[in-house]
Amino acid sequence: MKKNTLSIRLLRKNLCLLLTLCFVQLQFGQVVLENEVHITDFGLHFNGSKVANTSSDNGSTTTYDYVFGRNISAHGDCIKTYGDYVFMTWYRGGKTDRHVMLTRYNTVTGTMATIEFPHTHTGFQNKWWLGESHNTIAVGVSPLDGTIHLLYDMHAYSATRPSDGSLANDYFRYSYSIANTATLPDVDFTLDKFVQNGSGGYKHLKLTGNENQNEFDGLTYPSFFLNDAGELLMNMREGGHTNGKYKFTTYNASTSTWSNFTDFNALNASSQPGINYNWGLYGSLKYVNGKMRVGFQRRSANSNDKYQLQNGVYYAYSDDQTGASNWKNHQGQSFSLPLYDADFIEVIEPGDYVQTTQTDQVYIVQGFDWTVTDNGDVHIISRVRDLEFNVTKNLHTYKPAGATDFITSENFSGADAIYTAGDDVFIISLSNGRVKVEKTEGGTNNFTTVYQATTGKTFDHGRVHVNNGKLYYYLMENASGSAQPLYLQIIDLDIVQEPFRVSLTSPFDGETYDIGETIQISADAIDENGSISKVDFLVNGTLFGEDTTEPYTLDWTPTTESAYDIQAVAYSASNETVNSAEITVNIQVFDPNDLTGDIYRIKNFVTGKYLHSVGADVVEADDGTNVAPGDKEWEFVLAGAYYNIESKRSDRGILRSAGNPANDIINTGFAAPREDSDKQFTVVYNSTDGTYQFETRNGSNYIYHNANGIIEHVGNTDDRSKWIVESTTLSTPEVEADVFSAKIFPNPAEDAFTIQLNSVNKANVIIYNMLGKIVYQDTMDSDKINIENNGQFKSGLYLIKVVDDNQRVFHTKLMIR
Template structure:
């Protein structure tokens, strides 16, 4: 009997041990799948040790801030946010080159910079422009994170384009610049044809075209006041949030918001040649009260070209001080079958939309505010964490966040329409994200976890996200990053943790398609 008991006990222990071994092995495999699986880090490159950073205190009221004088012994105080590099539309690729924009620190330098990494030679070249970070409405001693540097590359003539340092500036003194923007309210620089692909030794400031017009600031002025070849203050003033992107035909587009936070419109144009662009086309109209609407509204959106369509998703900020929404409300989406977006705009149901929009209703998708409870004035906040994309096979995905400040509740929403389906699905079973990306038929959430990049992936047309990559510390921990995806690779432009008004930035290239 004792032998039988010993045998059964030994057998049971063997089974349990084997089971535990299998479980541990599966856990280890799962861990390795995340850190060493199909998605992997190809390379990490230091871009600079001198990226500008606002290391002082965050200021409150803008009207009071403009009266603050420079403290020559003080740190770099700022408005809105502290990290200006990298920020905005700061990274693009062309052939085997990566282009990155930044301001050079510290507080008394602030020069605009363009860097190009040659992935074949490993050479990283920097171009310093005469232009310096403007600061808060002309007060250079107050940092301003709206003043980003957007970069675009035209594959048709290999020109480089930069629009930079803008936050609703005008030639009139009422913008707060005390007249300093009279001949500098719009900032556009462009290169000679072929500049994007010159040899490493030839990548210099001489590639860029000087401004020799009547509003030029002198022989070293590369800031052009117009994209259309002639000064047009109405078209080029009060602009914020510049962005460049391409369509499938290789046309370079530019999108920006014009106007204010309570009465702003989206405008876009496309590049022709020799620094000349088409006239701007408006997504929506300003001052819609004159068209019979009760309130003006500002357009908070993002234009992209995806799956052969020029698309635009947005949230309107309706200037209504008495409803339950403090800022934005609603999710809206529309697209054009015209590759240059001049005609054929439709809502997600395929119904025609006329531009410019006066009332946003024709583009309506869903109302995030319906997922929370408060009915009190200005208690529902729908700002940030809003983005969209379309997969290669045509799945449309939009993300948003709604906050109920009365009941202290945040809800992250994923609105998606699988290819071939007619209506959007909305779910709150979503982890939440600030941005959404696509490559092929997959969608991605990309961010930082414990100072290192992570990637969550889902098949297009689903909400089934899983973590497929977690970076390990190489040279530094990071506090912020800007993402660009091209041809199955993630180019992650990263700001390292640090001290002072000069910080270190890196580029990580992560292969999304595997070994």
């Protein structure tokens, strides 16, 4: 009996242990390593010593000394996903090789295609023997035309930096492909798909487009990202550590050109009233959860405060897809670009969490990052060191969706970066050389380990990319030499997508339309276990209408100025429902006199000459191309019941209609807004010819282009007082409601698919395979056509071109299973 009792106890104990092990495996097994891919054995690495930037070559062909850091491959903005592909940039080692490489990995077939470029890593200030870890290769892919874009971080070089002029024609490096290169078959994924420069190489000294060459001086930290419209954007920092600015640009797939840069903040901020010091920024500008956002720490030129380097946590977002306007701080308060006063968007001051008040004793450099979940939870991490009292604190500052204020917790172990997928926040890092993943629900501070590799290779460093619930970790193995192995690990983060779901696809959250415009409200609805019977569309919680067939869409023409909440509700065949996230659209009265929210070139109606800021003078110019950054660009800023006209040149401000000298137009150093009567103007729109006049507040004069070429303010109202305003941005924050487009559904398709036109009833349809061969062509005589496969479309990706009678062109892609 005693023996039997002991056996039962042992059985229970072993059973409990077994259940415990199963439970642990369940918790950790939800996040799964799907694949580990060997990219190369020859990733360039700086395996030597950190040396002075004046050092000569060490004489070794295998030991690579460096100036800043050791890492150059699997470093920077070097990995992106597009469709079934993963794109990775790297330099090929060892020290005497250094060639630029681009690898594309196919996640479906498991095959790789790699392009070798003829140019190489050129080292610190063109001293090839000194490794320069800033010189990473950013990669971006435009889903709208399938082009690949590479940007090299040249660490703020210019025609005169290095001072010997050796990079005078090589200080900005940009490479780009022809259309549809991203999805070509492996055998066609070759160097000749990239566009050559005038000398036969593949490095271009500027982006495609009309931007001035001087806008490409002194740039560093390139990064590419996409907005919800599929537009490719690029951000870089201009200037130095205590006087820097973020600037970004948008790629126009229809013209294969980049827009002029939009400045998020300005250089020489101390030239503005009330700002005592210039400042730079360390952080990131990116597109997350439906909005362009920025998060950074400031590095001030003030050398007498307690901060040795950075201070603060700053965050803002834009309700404009392009990021050109509608910027707000975390409290929803609006501001115009460029931002001069960082304090307007400050969230917290990490320096307040330590004791010291002594000069240069607060050290804030590492451990900063931020992200936003799909639910709208904002998360920011930072680290602060008190050098006087030898105390380090890791801070997790977060704002749950719907909350008014941020919460800052010191109960946080710290991290170098955070990421989001779905409604969760992740810390993804290397622990003892192996991948570790921690997770907390958005809006909380409950990080727990959900994945930890304990066997396999160990890695030195890597770069994380998260997309569609999967982690793509681009890693360099722990090895030796100046050529070391690179790997890609693909890890499923266990982001569960509901089988019955609906999401709004149009309009976008925060967009602004005019009264009387027709807006298309559309949604994607899926029931993987059944079918969709209908989709209801709610406006301000009230049923606006329903659609019972795919694509689920209705036209809406609001007639009242207001902010409207829009939501979609999908019904299954069994009458179950699921709701989309709610978005807000702003409807305004169209006011042609309101030119706020954009930056313009101003051209005279008669002479065609442009307003040009030259010091305090405003003179005529033959064209609208800047000579100095922003000197032919102007912004209208509301100041009371009038407008200031502000030069976008960083050292100038708003216009003044002077009384002495009489009739003079002076470009002051004052920043907008100001309500001095001599600095305010009334904007007058002339509907007959689409021109504008700018009337002074204090004298009823108009900005006028005299026959002698002088720009003055006088009482004449003839055509020389009329001006044409030309937007400098790629698109305005308002949305053109009648853009020609089409819907393709289902997509992916198998046996058949439908093309439905928007706003037209006739068009030509051409479908190409990825080799550019036409496989289908027809004319649509109605707004919808159903195309049967019948064996004419093999499995793969196809390009669809739709051209209407007005020769407007719509491009899209179709996947055939």
